Amino acid sequence: MPHEIVRGKVTEALQQALQQAKQKGQLIVETWPSITLDFPKRPEWGDLATAIAMSLASHERRSPKDVAQIILDNLDQPRSVFDRVEIAAPGFLNMTVKRDLWMKVLSQIEAEGNAYGQNDFGKGRRVLVEYVSANPTGPMHIGHGRGAAVGDAVANLLRASGFDVSREYYINDAGRQMKLLGQSVYARYRQRNGLTVVFPEDGYQGAYVEQMAKQVQARLGADLAALPLEQAQQQCQEFAYREMLEVIRQDLRSFGIAFDSWASEASLMSAGAVTSALEELRRKEFLFDQEGALWFRSTAYGDEKDRVIRKQDGEYTYLASDVAYHRDKLQRGYDLLIDVWGADHHGYIPRMQAVVQALGYPKDRLRVVLVQMVNLLRGGKKVEMSKRAGEFVALREVVDEVGADVAKFFFLMRSSDRHLDFDLELAKQQSADNPVYYVQYAHARVTSLFRVAASRGIAVPKPSEADLEALTDPDEFTLVRKLSAYPSVVEGSALALEPHRIVFYLQELAQLLHTFYFKHRILPPAAEGDASDAGQFVKDATVSSVKHREQLTPRLTGARLALMGQVGQVIRNGLGLLGVSAPERM
């Protein structure tokens, strides 16, 4: 179902032509591939092109050119949609669509507003996007930040594509890491009190651990030291857990990320989810005992080896709770699960997909989005990070320094499975070098333009109120075509789970806007020092410089304002998908 008016009409016309050719016996195919439309790279190739004839050619056992000719011959009423359709070697159909059909895109954007760009591909299917899910053992670092930005944008994209989306944070609060955190805090606490200290191997070293020890001291005083070791550590762990979770919530809040639900590993376990999940696997014969451990037969679904699920010492591995958690998610009835993971976990995909299948669901019920490392730079020089020594760059620091909008945009600028260089100096620059400002400025320009118009008493019409026939310049037309592409960019981006496509689109759209804005005037000149003359237009075409020589009539001003308004709307919608604000002033 096409979701944009030009593509819709063109696709429809092509389908009818194919249908008709088939009825006449000119084409034999039973089913043909979906018709894809591209923007041709060269103007002489028309506004839209399709390679459909070429993909049909081999099945038809005809040359692509013949197939294209047949389609062309069967295009019933080309004049209602097309100005011109041509065949180009080796078999492209190059179409020039009627200008007034293109212009309807503007009214469509007006009518749909914030919803322009959405599609119904998801058909209400429920999807759970799980992301961040950092252990509550410290503040979020910059890598978590990228995961958060990606997960959130993916969720936005899916919602815009008609899915019923929930966002979930899985709290790994049951494992050894939490215990280690408790021990680390307790060790620092003892240190503060001048007691003997054995700092745990691989313990948490960050300054925040000392901070928490200080707070524990303030709350519990010296009493803690009197308790048995394990009990004392347990108290520290509980305190640290609540504290860290709160820190993470605040980190997320300041980054502008909100979850619908928080799932706790510990509560899952205490509710018996692990036991019952293992029971199910055992019943289905995916478990076996060997060398005193319990194994999951993940090789049954293509994993390279089987995996231990309960160790010799009786402790469960993380796989056990992951099985339980994914089973829980599946049982909650989601049609699709999306996990956003750090790319260093890519080796776990086969086994989690094996889990999904062992539980009786299709493999593709789970899709994993991998997020690669972030290299933090400052003026081109690498900022060294080592979580081990507790020297990692906190997300909070970056957000404080460059702002949430900039940070998100940078995180989303590249395909998520590629390493990202994040240069703090560049991110702070307020220039064209900084793509965030470039896009946001385009939006601010539109709103600024409207403010000036208002101050001069010039109305900003909607497309339905404007005379769009006044838009005859190729630059206007280029903008309209770009706007028309937005819905398919959203759909492609959602299907591929690749938010960076939106970023690229927005940069291109912003560029077109800046070019247009520089080249053309929209409002008439303000009368010198006298607002009462506002509304006067240039009647004579010989004003100052060459590039401003075009006739600016109220009719053209109105139409251009209407066009600008829709550009602003689309930038707003696109930035919205990225979770980035569209400022009216900068």
Next chain:
RNA sequence: GCGCCCGUAGCUCAAUGGAUAGAGCACCAGACUACGGAUCUGGGGGCUACAGGUUCAAGUCCUGUCGGGCGCACCA
């Protein structure tokens, strides 16, 4: 050693199997007496790592080689 990802302009990166591979940065040369110069215009720059193969059509798919990253725990 095995597996996954990657190799595209000097740098950072785009490109549902489609036409002459595109942006930004950097570099060079330019542009406003009216709407925000946080802007715009032009220029040089490429055997898409290499070698085969599939296809009407390959940066894209397959095989191999070389180079880089990440995994290969009864850690999370």
